[in-house]
Each structure stands twice: as C-alpha cells, then as structure tokens.
Amino acid sequence: MPNPLKPDRSVITTCAYCGVGCGFKAEMRAGKIVRMTPWKEGKANHGHSCIKGRFAYDYYNAPDRVRTPLIRASIDDPWTPVSWQEAFDYAASAFRRIQAKYGVKSLGAVSSSRCTNEEIFLVQKFARAVLGNNNIDNCARICHSPTQFGLTNTIGAGAASQHFDSILQADVIMVVGANPTEGHPVFGSLMKRRIRQGAKLIVIDPRKTETVESAHCKADVHLAIRPGTNVAILDSIAHVVVREKLYNEEFVRARCEVKEFENWKALVGSDKYTPEAIGPLAGVDPADIRKAARMYAGGPNSAIYYGLGVTEHSQGSTGVMCLGNLGLSCGMLGREGVGVNPLRGQGNVQGGSCLGSWPHVFSGYRFVTDYETRSSFEAEWGVPLDSEPGLRLPNMLDAAVAGSFKGMYIMGEDPVQSDPNQHHVIAAMKNMECVVLHDLFLNETSKYAHVFFPGSSSLEKDGTFTNAERRVSRVRKVIEPLAGYQDWEITVKFMNAMGYAVSYDNPGQVLDEIARLSPAYRGMSFALIDRIGSAQWPCDETAPEGTEILHRVKFPRANGLGAFMLTEYVPTAERTNDKYPLLLTTGRILSQYNVGTQTRRTPNSMWHPEDVLEINEQDAIARGVKDGDFVRVSSRFGQIELRAKISERVNPGIVYTTFHHAKSKSNAVTSDLSDWATNCPEYKVTAVDIVRAVMPVAEIPRAAEMPRVEEMETTE
Amino acid sequence: MSSSQTHSQGPDIPIMALDRLVAMANQIGDFFAPYPPERRAEGIRNHLRTYWDPRMREELLELIDADGSGLAPHVIEGAKLLREESHVKPGYYGPPKA
Numbered sequence: 001m002p003n004p005l006k007p008d009r010s011v012i013t014t015c016a017y018c019g020v021g022c023g024f025k026a027e028m029r030a031g032k033i034v035r036m037t038p039w040k041e042g043k044a045n046h047g048h049s050c051i052k053g054r055f056a057y058d059y060y061n062a063p064d065r066v067r068t069p070l071i072r073a074s075i076d077d078p079w080t081p082v083s084w085q086e087a088f089d090y091a092a093s094a095f096r097r098i099q100a101k102y103g104v105k106s107l108g109a110v111s112s113s114r115c116t117n118e119e120i121f122l123v124q125k126f127a128r129a130v131l132g133n134n135n136i137d138n139c140a141r142i143c144h145s146p147t148q149f150g151l152t153n154t155i156g157a158g159a160a161s162q163h164f165d166s167i168l169q170a171d172v173i174m175v176v177g178a179n180p181t182e183g184h185p186v187f188g189s190l191m192k193r194r195i196r197q198g199a200k201l202i203v204i205d206p207r208k209t210e211t212v213e214s215a216h217c218k219a220d221v222h223l224a225i226r227p228g229t230n231v232a233i234l235d236s237i238a239h240v241v242v243r244e245k246l247y248n249e250e251f252v253r254a255r256c257e258v259k260e261f262e263n264w265k266a267l268v269g270s271d272k273y274t275p276e277a278i279g280p281l282a283g284v285d286p287a288d289i290r291k292a293a294r295m296y297a298g299g300p301n302s303a304i305y306y307g308l309g310v311t312e313h314s315q316g317s318t319g320v321m322c323l324g325n326l327g328l329s330c331g332m333l334g335r336e337g338v339g340v341n342p343l344r345g346q347g348n349v350q351g352g353s354c355l356g357s358w359p360h361v362f363s364g365y366r367f368v369t370d371y372e373t374r375s376s377f378e379a380e381w382g383v384p385l386d387s388e389p390g391l392r393l394p395n396m397l398d399a400a401v402a403g404s405f406k407g408m409y410i411m412g413e414d415p416v417q418s419d420p421n422q423h424h425v426i427a428a429m430k431n432m433e434c435v436v437l438h439d440l441f442l443n444e445t446s447k448y449a450h451v452f453f454p455g456s457s458s459l460e461k462d463g464t465f466t467n468a469e470r471r472v473s474r475v476r477k478v479i480e481p482l483a484g485y486q487d488w489e490i491t492v493k494f495m496n497a498m499g500y501a502v503s504y505d506n507p508g509q510v511l512d513e514i515a516r517l518s519p520a521y522r523g524m525s526f527a528l529i530d531r532i533g534s535a536q537w538p539c540d541e542t543a544p545e546g547t548e549i550l551h552r553v554k555f556p557r558a559n560g561l562g563a564f565m566l567t568e569y570v571p572t573a574e575r576t577n578d579k580y581p582l583l584l585t586t587g588r589i590l591s592q593y594n595v596g597t598q599t600r601r602t603p604n605s606m607w608h609p610e611d612v613l614e615i616n617e618q619d620a621i622a623r624g625v626k627d628g629d630f631v632r633v634s635s636r637f638g639q640i641e642l643r644a645k646i647s648e649r650v651n652p653g654i655v656y657t658t659f660h661h662a663k664s665k666s667n668a669v670t671s672d673l674s675d676w677a678t679n680c681p682e683y684k685v686t687a688v689d690i691v692r693a694v695m696p697v698a699e700i701p702r703a704a705e706m707p708r709v710e711e712m713e714t715t716e
Numbered sequence: 717m718s719s720s721q722t723h724s725q726g727p728d729i730p731i732m733a734l735d736r737l738v739a740m741a742n743q744i745g746d747f748f749a750p751y752p753p754e755r756r757a758e759g760i761r762n763h764l765r766t767y768w769d770p771r772m773r774e775e776l777l778e779l780i781d782a783d784g785s786g787l788a789p790h791v792i793e794g795a796k797l798l799r800e801e802s803h804v805k806p807g808y809y810g811p812p813k814a
Contacts, residue, residue: 389770395769401733402733568747676743
C-alpha cells in the first residue's frame, strides 16, 4: 500500500502564528496538506518550529469554516447566503447610505495582524481613498502600539533593533513582560542556547514563568513585580545606573541629545526612585534591583527583549520609553548582541504597524498631517485625502456608543472577544447600522455583523509577512481559497463595489505600490524575496538585501541622535481595595494561540482544554478554595468563572489566567483603562476578587474542547 | 486645523462621552508633567494635534470654553495652544523638542 502521508508536492511559506515568522515547507498529497515541516533555509527559524506551526494547521478545514458570503438586515435576523457580488453590493450600498446620512466620518475600518502586508495596506487604502477618512486602525492598537510610540520617541524606529540571531552574541539577556519559551518558542530556544553558553538572564515579570525557570533556563535575577509597577521598577534600575555612574558617557555624548540625557538623569536619579523606595512598592527586594542594574549595565553586550507585559498598561508607552532610555544610557544599541527588541504577538504585527493601518500615519510612519507625504499618496491613488488624524479603534467604539459612528469594515479581527470591557464593545456593536465582517469563522463579533465575507487562511493566499525582526517573508498559496477568493481580492472587489476603480493582477503589484510609497520598503518585491528568501527592512538602494541591525551609525530621527524621555511613574487608576483585593494578570501557553480561533479548532486543544486561574496557596486558603474548584472572578466591569489551580508561580495578591478560550470570556472582567499615548488597553492589571463557585458536576466541562461547530442559521 | 467641515451629523451628537475625553486628556497631562512649563504645554498640544481626531479636540476645547471642569490646569493650558496659529509647526508634530 502506498504511504498515505508521502507528499507529492510542497510549497515554501511562512507560519502565521507568532511574530517569529518561521519558514515552513507545506507538503501536500492529492490537494490536501499532509505535513508542515520547518524550512531549513528559513532565516528566522533555521529549521526549527514549535507545536503550533508544526501541527496546528487543520483549522483551515474545520467544519465551521464559512464558505459563502452572508447578509442580513438586522442582527436579530438569521443569515442569508448570497453570491459574492450581492454581498459586495449590499455592503457598499449600506456604507454609502450611512455616509450620506451621517457624514463621511461615520464609518471606519480595522485590519488584522493575521493578514498579509498587502491586505493591511489595501484596507488602509479602503479607508483613506474609498471611505475618504482616516478612521483606520489595526489590532496592533491593542498590543504593540506603545512600542511604535515609545521607541520612535527615543531611538527613532518603532521596531526591533536586531535580528534574532544577534542574541547569540549577548552576554546579558533582559526579558521584560514576555515569556518567550511559551509565546515565541523558536526564539525562546535560541535564547536558551545562549543561556547554556553562559549568558546571564534577568526577567522582570509578576509571574514565575517558564522563562524564569525551566529546562536550560534559569534567571539570575527575577524581579517578580506587582502588576502595574513596570515604570517604577525600570526607573529604579535607571536610578542605579545614574547614581552609580554605570552609564556609557562616551556613547551618550557621541550618539544622543546630551541635554535630554541630563534632564533624564535628574528625574530618574532623584531619591523617589531609589531601590529602597521602589522595592516595597513593586514587591521586590531592593538588592535585586541593584543587581539587575549592575548586570545590565555591565554587559559587555546586553540585550532587552520585551512583550505585552510592558505595553498593555496605562503607562505602556512610558514603559517602552524606559527601555529605550536604558539602552541609550548604557550604549546597548547599534551592534550585534545588544538592542531593544519587542517580541510581537501575531505573525504580522510589525507589518500591521509599518503599512499605515493607523489613523495618524500612512505606511512608513509618515504623518497624514504632512502635506508632502499626503500629496505622494494622492498622486498614486488619484483622490484627495483627509488631512486630519482619524479615530483609533477604541475611539471608534466610544463614538459608536455616543451615536456618531455607524459602521465598520473589520478584516480578520474579533473585537467582541479580544477587546477590553466586553460589555462596552457589545454596546458599541449594537449601535452600528452596518458591520461588515471579513473572517474565516462566525466569531463572537459576527453576532453583531450585518455582512460576512468568508476570508482565506494564510495557506490559501499570496503575500508577505513582516516578522518581529523586521523580516519580510513570502506567504505562498498552498491550496485554493475555500470560499473562492484570496483576502486581498475581496478587499479590492469591495473597493470596486464602492465605486473606486482599481485592479491588481497579483499581490506582488500591491507590494510594488507599497515599495513606491514607503521608504523602508523601497527595495522590497516578490522577485527579491523569491531570490534571497527574505529581507529585513530598511531595504533600499543603500541596503539592497535589507538590514540586520539598526542604529549602527545614527538613529532615524531628524538630527540623527537618540533622545531620552522623562518617564515619571504614574500609578494606574485601577487599584485594589477591600472589595477587589487581588490583581489579575494574563498570559499565553505554548500549545494555544491568542484567542484560540485557529488553535482551538485543532487537536492542540488536548494540551490545553480550558483556561485556568492560577492562585497562590495563601490567597486560596483565605477563600476556602481548593485546587480544581470552580471560582467566580469579579471585577468592577463584570465576572467570569474559571477553574482554580493552586500555583507557586504567582505571589500572594496576584492571580493569573490565559485567554485562549472564548467561553472563558476573560475580557468580561478587564477594565476600560488604556495607555495614555496610544489607547492600548490595560489588559495586564485588573483588580478582582475570587469566590468559590458552586457548580453542578455535570456542567463542568472536563473533556478537551472539540473543534467548535457554530450553528449557522440559514433561511434555506 | 478647522474641524467645522466634519460636523455633518449635527451639533447635538458628541463624538464620544466627555468623561472619556477628560480622562484621556489628563493622562496625557500626567506624562508631560515633569517637563518645564513651556515644553509641557507644547507636548500636550502636539500630542492632541497629532493623535486626536479633530472632533475630539473640538469637544475638549468646547469643555474648556465652558468651565474646563475635571481637567488639570496644565492640560487646559496645553490644549488652548491648539487655537494659536503661532504654535503650528509644519511637518513637525512629535514630542517636545529640547
């Protein structure tokens, strides 16, 4: 008998899960995927992979994939399956009617970091050129928008300064608010390799994560801070650097604005940031703060890697600036083995940031308010463009609640599940007259949508992704789109139905347009990537095959100098009190991915059938909670029920959960507070209380959650 | 920077609830608080100018014209610069310059 797993064809493509962006060889037999094998030539992964990219691909063929466009007049009606053209015409006429009645700015669009660069760019074009406003945002808003803001203001580029391999030259690795062994496993393995070779490890995280201690990995210093005290602790580390004169004066004088450095020294060097003052506030030993500061400043090569534990706070942007300041002050930028590097959650968060899915900047981070930039886009797109910043996603939702915002086009996002303060999001959704949802599945948001465009998975389309190290890699079509069109084609056809004439033969032409309009992508093309495998931006005449390390000679700011920002610690308004005495924080697990839309539909769920609440024994005993009990978690915003797990990973006063399962509804309890600069939600700090919940045994879901088959209501 | 042409839905529907705007503006003020007075005011102004939809800025300025209640004094000072043409910096809307 012939081997049923023996492939007859293979295609090189890029994994769409986390921001590592591993290269994969998708192997097919008789038109079906039989295996995903890590690509040895992939420059991000060098032949390695994790159990998501390797095994969790079956979701594309899940029984509840929607294969026909759907429409309905009201969210109380059942869906009606229609032809593609009917769906485009229906959505276009609803959008035009809304704009005629409520004004040009009453609509907006949101794109996703699960989509390709080309698709993200086109959704931006849809908002700006077709809707005629700048109400365009993307899901980086709710994860890494503070990275763009904080890094741009300090080191000039809102992106990782290094390539992944640079970590193999690092002597000290500082991980802040990230858990790479679970969240970015292939990079996590590279980090462990360097640790085995003797690199020191500093971890700043409220929880004793797998990165703090697991096989081949043990932190030399773990600062288990209280959630919400990032800026205080980083300022205190900076305090030690300043007071003990551990900074690199030569680097600062040559590469930075010296006056700003002096201002910064005065602020963080003041007595309020001594480890003895901040230690008790943040719940850590002052001696450990000093140890971390000396270790980082001592290098000789120290590299910072950080995640959403830094950004998703009311001071998220300030926290990122602290890291930029720290890198500048110790001269840890501009060569191998150093740097300040965001670990991106989704496959294309960096691309989402680069390609203008923001209400205030076009692709390449250039302001809509700037006449020259705007003119270049107007010339290419043939229409006048709005010169004012538009609404950000949380602003759109606020405006919808207030009644001034009436509809949106959502590509590959599920705001009802993934955005904070779920009750508020649902109120906003219900207030809109036309929500056009473009996705693989009828997700939580679909309950409030009027038009559904069935999209294509990353296995069904062509394009590019930009990973967390700025690496642009090809996404290649492995199988035909299940619903007939690739996502970029759907957006183009929607633009056409709205009366905007544009056409592309293939997404390579969209990348060519991106290259014409975005300086850092000027040299990018399908041809280049097909030839050399992948390329890191900036890629232009001076760097025709891309750039591994940024900031070698100067920083991409007007004067070429790094700038220190004043990072005063401002405690979040979300406080514990007698009623809500515990702080809830969140994270991820290796086998699942974000809100789980994809991984929950695969056998990976066997490893993580449900989200659990980790609680310290002391807090559990005080509430009569035993390991495995169901508990009710309540905050000022709502309540959820989870199974409790007694854990030494969290300190007293802190509880922790993952957010991979829709049924857990973690965002029913999260607050509506957000970052001061970007409105990135404060997911990482919610004051809660826990009580033991009595639940009949029969209702307790024990079995692994099977692929969810949504009930698709039709009128047939 | 006039936003009058954007008020196509009538004057009685606010762009969003005023308390959200006040909280956001005060948070911006908190960040710029450690800067010296002139840079603090310009930082707040530039941030509002660069990142806020003009209707949000207008709603904030209307509140300031009324009584500015709930807003920190230095936020009011910075926001008022939005109305002074002398603070327009073509091509530059970033953080406060040294």
